[in-house]
Amino acid sequence: MVGGLLRAMGFSLQGMAKTRAGSQVPDRDAQFRHINTAAERFLAQGLPVVSVDAKQKEPIGDFARPGRTYRPKGQPITAPDHDFFGPDTPFAIPYGIYDLGRDSGWVNVGTDRNTAAFAVESLRRWWQVQGRLDYPSTDRLLVTADCGGANSADSRLFKMGLAEFADECGLSITVMHFPPGTSKWNKVEHRLFSRITHSLRGQPLTSYEVLLETISATRTRTGLTVQAVLDENAYPTGRVLTRAERQRAEQRVERDEFHGEWNYTIAPQDPGQQLPEDPRDESGSPIPAEATFLLTHPVLTGMTREHFEQLVLQLEPCQLLLTEAERQSADRDGRGRNPGFGTLDHRHRVLAAVLRSRNTVTLTLAAELMGRKRNVLSYHAGRSKPMLAFAGPELARVLVFHRTHPPRTLEALKRLIEHHDEINSSSS
Numbered sequence: 001m002v003g004g005l006l007r008a009m010g011f012s013l014q015g016m017a018k019t020r021a022g023s024q025v026p027d028r029d030a031q032f033r034h035i036n037t038a039a040e041r042f043l044a045q046g047l048p049v050v051s052v053d054a055k056q057k058e059p060i061g062d063f064a065r066p067g068r069t070y071r072p073k074g075q076p077i078t079a080p081d082h083d084f085f086g087p088d089t090p091f092a093i094p095y096g097i098y099d100l101g102r103d104s105g106w107v108n109v110g111t112d113r114n115t116a117a118f119a120v121e122s123l124r125r126w127w128q129v130q131g132r133l134d135y136p137s138t139d140r141l142l143v144t145a146d147c148g149g150a151n152s153a154d155s156r157l158f159k160m161g162l163a164e165f166a167d168e169c170g171l172s173i174t175v176m177h178f179p180p181g182t183s184k185w186n187k188v189e190h191r192l193f194s195r196i197t198h199s200l201r202g203q204p205l206t207s208y209e210v211l212l213e214t215i216s217a218t219r220t221r222t223g224l225t226v227q228a229v230l231d232e233n234a235y236p237t238g239r240v241l242t243r244a245e246r247q248r249a250e251q252r253v254e255r256d257e258f259h260g261e262w263n264y265t266i267a268p269q270d271p272g273q274q275l276p277e278d279p280r281d282e283s284g285s286p287i288p289a290e291a292t293f294l295l296t297h298p299v300l301t302g303m304t305r306e307h308f309e310q311l312v313l314q315l316e317p318c319q320l321l322l323t324e325a326e327r328q329s330a331d332r333d334g335r336g337r338n339p340g341f342g343t344l345d346h347r348h349r350v351l352a353a354v355l356r357s358r359n360t361v362t363l364t365l366a367a368e369l370m371g372r373k374r375n376v377l378s379y380h381a382g383r384s385k386p387m388l389a390f391a392g393p394e395l396a397r398v399l400v401f402h403r404t405h406p407p408r409t410l411e412a413l414k415r416l417i418e419h420h421d422e423i424n425s426s427s428s
Contacts, residue, residue: 027258031179032182049142053096058211059091093109093110105224106126108228109229111230113235119151129227129229143176144187145177148180153261156249162175166252172265173267176263212228252267291369298420302401311391350388353385361407363381365409
């Protein structure tokens, strides 16, 4: 009775719909456009563009699977009424590589762990067996990936593995990560994994061979073809990079001006080429006074130049405390000197931290004006950022401001400053 009344009133029985998007990260849509533009440029030049990710683990054995298959009437495939996964149950980890230009898929089926080394090895196997045949004359590769997982944007292990891969194959590898929480927009998800899931429906994966054959049989009317190989290598977890390894990995990464944490390129290294010195040990010439004057403009720092100089003096005791604390910790160089404060004076470290927090100018442009390398400025900005917490609530309100599209050229920076000065002069 109640159900009939509800239906008469226009109600129906419905499940939950997962349609509400979570909180969006800044520049989410801009990153989508950035990836699409780069992919179109690569494809127009005949260069390879691949979308990569790991599919969910698949248990190997006589286990029931969702989905339906065509069978003689009354003769369904049978499976145990309960599935029990024990410690000895084998699992398969399909790592997919989808070639956008050729509409082809490559799946490296791992039997151990989904690690950064496994992700890089999957790319390596695809290139050695298929990629170099499809693109014999290319020297560049574009990889789009999620922001997390084995190929995380924050993973130094992934970047170090890509650097080794770049040296082996001679490719300049550009990586673009989708923003957090947007993995479903990665092409490999809906152009490859969705098709593989359709192929695997309704039949038990009793062995790795059955899984490989089923994945390799995946086809579409639009021309998708898929190859699958078994990877029985061990990929242990828990590896921690040494400080020297972290430094070498970071030195190989050339970050894009637009969200360098998501977009970067790793070029092959000449065997005879020496890596640059540790940026923290670089001693440069004095920073031009005109650069300091320009970068301390109120529109960039959120405070007058007089207030900025007061901030520098206010934070000087904090800098001395941090220096002494790091000198006594394990994070020091071979000379017992704090590596974080050796090549940039306190004033410009504070300036770099403020500019980075407010994002009112790119560190690439700021480093160019100061006559320093970007990674040097980035290092000192990160080291000095904790000091800003001691400056009081006034500075905290200033740092809340975060520009989403900072000027990337000197001309754009000057236009921003001129526009700010014009508004102030007209209002006064």
